[in-house]
Amino acid sequence: MRRRAAGFKMNNIHLRETFPPGSFRFTALMSKRLTRRAQEMIERSLPHFPELNGHVITVGYTRKHLGSATVIYRKGAISGLAIRLKVRKLTYQTIGHELTHLLQGLSHARRSRARAADAAKIPSGEKQCDIWTLARHELFCDDAPTYLRLPRVMRESWPAHAAAVRALCIRAINKRKTHRRYIRWLEAEIRALANAPLKDVPPHQQLELPWPS
Numbered sequence: 001m002r003r004r005a006a007g008f009k010m011n012n013i014h015l016r017e018t019f020p021p022g023s024f025r026f027t028a029l030m031s032k033r034l035t036r037r038a039q040e041m042i043e044r045s046l047p048h049f050p051e052l053n054g055h056v057i058t059v060g061y062t063r064k065h066l067g068s069a070t071v072i073y074r075k076g077a078i079s080g081l082a083i084r085l086k087v088r089k090l091t092y093q094t095i096g097h098e099l100t101h102l103l104q105g106l107s108h109a110r111r112s113r114a115r116a117a118d119a120a121k122i123p124s125g126e127k128q129c130d131i132w133t134l135a136r137h138e139l140f141c142d143d144a145p146t147y148l149r150l151p152r153v154m155r156e157s158w159p160a161h162a163a164a165v166r167a168l169c170i171r172a173i174n175k176r177k178t179h180r181r182y183i184r185w186l187e188a189e190i191r192a193l194a195n196a197p198l199k200d201v202p203p204h205q206q207l208e209l210p211w212p213s
């Protein structure tokens, strides 16, 4: 009896080990389309999302969008997490964005009355998703975010601005604790950042610029 019980316990541990903290399962279509590069990018992204530990994330393929994310419910409980990615020109930005959507979904599911817990939750919304993705890790700053308002000049030379925008996103998340309009604040700061080099130009030269500021 005892031995059996011990054996059973070990089986349980073993079972858990076959699903390591936060792992992926690729759909049949994705398995066909998946490149080594894309797979490595997905695998490298997941450890930055410890909140997804213990979940198996189904990764599907999409051709239409950059990506999508779904939290699947059955009888009011989460029964699965899924993201879809476009393999061609895949960026860490997109992977991070979709994984952050999963966290937004989980935040909704684990609705808690504790105010303290609210601050740690990621609010829903696309811009919010962009902000929390950029803030999470510099890995996810390899491409400009889709929904956050960025001046065109910044979008066109994103790598030069990525670190500064990420720093602003981190500040915005902190600001959210006291400022309801933290996204507006962030977008204004980003605009100011894009215009910053102009401040170094003597005023008479600024007048010669072909575009009004």
Ligand SMILES: [Zn+2]
Pocket: 097, 101, 126, 129
């Ligand atoms: Zn999105």
